[in-house]
Amino acid sequence: MSRQFTPKVVTANALLEGDVVYLTEDDRWTREHREAELIEDEAHAQIRLVDASARADEVVGAYLADAIPGPNGPEPVHFREVFRTRGPSNYAHGKQAD
Amino acid sequence: MYSYNEFDEAFVRERVAQFRAQVERRIDGSLTEDEFKPLRLMNGLYLQLHAYMLRVAIPYGTLNPDQMRQLAMIAERWDKGYGHFTTRQNIQYNWPALKDVPDMLDALADVGMHAIQTSGNTIRNVTADHFAGAAADEIEDPRPYAELLRQWSTDHPEFQFLPRKFKIAVSGAKADRAVVRAHDIGLEIVKNDAGEVGFRVLVGGGLGRTPMIGKVIRDFLPKEDLLPYCEAVVSVYNLLGRRDNKYKARIKITVHENGIDEVRRQVEERFALLREQFGGADQELLTEIRAAFAAPDLPARPLDAFERAYNSDPVFRAWADTNVTEHAAPGYGLVTISLKAHGQTPGDATGDQMRVMADLGEAFSHGELRISHEQNVILPHVHKSDLPEVHARLKAAGLGTANVGLISDIIACPGMDYCALATARSIPVAQQIATRFDELKLEHDIGPLKIKISGCINACGHHHVGHIGILGLDRAGVENYQITLGGDGTEDAAIGTRTGPGFAYDQIVPAIEKIIGAYLDQRDAPEETFLQFYKRVGMDPFKAALYDAEEKQRAA
Numbered sequence A: 001m002s003r004q005f006t007p008k009v010v011t012a013n014a015l016l017e018g019d020v021v022y023l024t025e026d027d028r029w030t031r032e033h034r035e036a037e038l039i040e041d042e043a044h045a046q047i048r049l050v051d052a053s054a055r056a057d058e059v060v061g062a063y064l065a066d067a068i069p070g071p072n073g074p075e076p077v078h079f080r081e082v083f084r085t086r087g088p089s090n091y092a093h094g095k096q097a098d
Numbered sequence B: 001m002y003s004y005n006e007f008d009e010a011f012v013r014e015r016v017a018q019f020r021a022q023v024e025r026r027i028d029g030s031l032t033e034d035e036f037k038p039l040r041l042m043n044g045l046y047l048q049l050h051a052y053m054l055r056v057a058i059p060y061g062t063l064n065p066d067q068m069r070q071l072a073m074i075a076e077r078w079d080k081g082y083g084h085f086t087t088r089q090n091i092q093y094n095w096p097a098l099k100d101v102p103d104m105l106d107a108l109a110d111v112g113m114h115a116i117q118t119s120g121n122t123i124r125n126v127t128a129d130h131f132a133g134a135a136a137d138e139i140e141d142p143r144p145y146a147e148l149l150r151q152w153s154t155d156h157p158e159f160q161f162l163p164r165k166f167k168i169a170v171s172g173a174k175a176d177r178a179v180v181r182a183h184d185i186g187l188e189i190v191k192n193d194a195g196e197v198g199f200r201v202l203v204g205g206g207l208g209r210t211p212m213i214g215k216v217i218r219d220f221l222p223k224e225d226l227l228p229y230c231e232a233v234v235s236v237y238n239l240l241g242r243r244d245n246k247y248k249a250r251i252k253i254t255v256h257e258n259g260i261d262e263v264r265r266q267v268e269e270r271f272a273l274l275r276e277q278f279g280g281a282d283q284e285l286l287t288e289i290r291a292a293f294a295a296p297d298l299p300a301r302p303l304d305a306f307e308r309a310y311n312s313d314p315v316f317r318a319w320a321d322t323n324v325t326e327h328a329a330p331g332y333g334l335v336t337i338s339l340k341a342h343g344q345t346p347g348d349a350t351g352d353q354m355r356v357m358a359d360l361g362e363a364f365s366h367g368e369l370r371i372s373h374e375q376n377v378i379l380p381h382v383h384k385s386d387l388p389e390v391h392a393r394l395k396a397a398g399l400g401t402a403n404v405g406l407i408s409d410i411i412a413c414p415g416m417d418y419c420a421l422a423t424a425r426s427i428p429v430a431q432q433i434a435t436r437f438d439e440l441k442l443e444h445d446i447g448p449l450k451i452k453i454s455g456c457i458n459a460c461g462h463h464h465v466g467h468i469g470i471l472g473l474d475r476a477g478v479e480n481y482q483i484t485l486g487g488d489g490t491e492d493a494a495i496g497t498r499t500g501p502g503f504a505y506d507q508i509v510p511a512i513e514k515i516i517g518a519y520l521d522q523r524d525a526p527e528e529t530f531l532q533f534y535k536r537v538g539m540d541p542f543k544a545a546l547y548d549a550e551e552k553q554r555a556a
C-alpha cells in the first residue's frame, strides 16, 4: 500500500509585491490561506502545481505546502507556513496588519 | 571621505538604467523568473518569505550624513519606514515593491551608493574595522586599501562567476574588530621587524556549515603588492574551487582539501606573473584614494563640560563608560550608538533615527558615520566635551541604550521572520534575551559578553564566534536551538563548542539564564569575564547547569 498522502495547497509569492499567495479552486490567487484549494490527491496536486508555475507573470516560486482541513478552510502544518500566513514576529507588518 | 569619481558614477547609473528596463520586461511578462532572477540578484534584490528585500552595500561601513539621510528617505518613501543594518555592514530594506526598486537604486546613486555585488558568486562588499582611522591601537587606516579592493573587484570580468561568493575584510589595528579570521581573505595591517608596514594575509576563513578559522598564507606582504596578491588568490581559487557541490565550493574547503602549502605555492606562482602586469598603476590610484581618507583635524579642547556631566549624571556616565571608546586623538572618543534597545530588533533603525544620527555625525563627528558588523552605528570622531549633547539627543531618539559589548548587544540575523533560507526565528530570541536580562538588572554585573544568533546553518549571525552562540534549527517541524560556548571573533578567533542537545523555542531563554547563573556563581571575581571563565573551567559547569536537573527529573 502506498503511504498516506498529506493534503497540499499551492503557494507562491506575488510577482509585484512579493506577498504570499495561495491558489484557489477557481484559479484565483488569494492572500488568505483558508481560501486555498486543499488538494487531497497526489496526481492532482502535481497538475495544479504545473498550472500555477506556468502563471509566471503573476507569481514567483510556486510550490506545494502541507495543509490540513480546519473549521474555516485549510490550515498550515509546518511553522514556516504558519509564519507565511501572518508576517514577521517583530513588527505588525505583512498579512497580520491587513 | 572618498566620493565616487565619474567612472563610478557613470557605471552605477548605467546599471540602474539596465535594471529598470529588466524590471519592466519582467512585469510585462517578456522575461521569465528564471531569466530575471540572476539579473535581480546582481542588483541586490532578493525574494524573501513575505516580500522582496533590497540589500545595499555600505563599503567598509563608512557613510556620510547625506547618505544616511538618503537611506532614511528611501526607508520612508518606498519601504516601511525603517532599515536593517547587517553583519556585513550592509543595509537591507525588507518591503520594497518590485516596480519601485529602480527608483530606489536611482536614489542611492544620487548619493554614490548601490546594491551591486551584494549577492551572487562574486567578491562581495569589502568590510573593515568600524573604528578605522580613529582607533588608538591602529597601525594604519585600512579603508584606503578596502576602497582599492572595492574598485578592483567591482565588475572585475574574471571574477563574476566564482565557484561561490567571496568575502574580504581588512583591519589596521592590533585588536581585530572586523572578524578577519572568518573571511575568505582576511587582511591585517602589520609592522615587520624592520618597521615596514605591510599585510598579514589569511585565507580560507568562514563560518556556515563548515566553520573554519583563516590560515596564514603570507606572513608579510609589502603594501604595494596587495592587488596582484589578492588577484592571485582569487584566480587560483577560481580554478581550484569546486563547482560540483555548493557546500564544498568556498575557498575554506579548497584550502582544506588541497592544503595551505599547495594553495600558497600556486598563489605565489601566479603572483609572480601578475605582479609584473600591475606595473604600479594601482599605486597611483591608491595615493589619490588615500588623500580622500585623510584624518580630520582634531584640535585639543577643554574637557570641563564632559567632566561636569560625567560626575553629576549617572545615566550619562553609564552610557559614556559602555558606549564610548578612547580615540587616537587626546580628548576625543568613538561613540557606538546602540541599535539594540532592549526588546527591539537588533540592527534596525527608523528613518527618524537615521536622520538624528546623520545630524549628529554632521555636527559632532566631522561628517562621518560607520556601520559595525555588530549592527551598531558609530560616530568616530567626537570630542568628549560634546558627548553630553550627543547623548541627550540620542536618548531623545530612543538611541541612548548603554549596552555596547554587554549581554543585550546581540547580533541576530533576520532568521525566519524574513529570510527564505531560515530554519528557525532568531530576532524574537534576541528580543527576549535582552528583555529578560534587563528585567533582572544583571547586565552590567555580567560584564563583557557577546551573544550571536543565526536562524540557519549559514551563520550570518556569526553564532560560531559568539561567546554564547545560538543556532536555530528545524527539528521534525519544531524550532530547536543549539547552543555553543567559547567562540571568539577577535584576533584570538575560536569556533564555539556545542553544549549538547538543543532547546525548544520557549526553553532557550531559561537555558541562557542557567548558563549565566553558572558563570556568576562560579567566577573567580567580577573581573573574570565570561570568556575567561569558560577558558579556565571548560564546558562542565555549563553542562551541569543545563542538563543535570533534567536528567535527575528523568531518573526520578
Ligand code: SF4
Residues within 6 Å of the ligand: B413, B414, B415, B416, B419, B420, B421, B422, B423, B454, B455, B456, B457, B458, B459, B460, B461
Ligand atoms: S543565517 Fe540563515 S536564516 Fe540567518 S540570514 Fe543567513 S541564511 Fe538567513
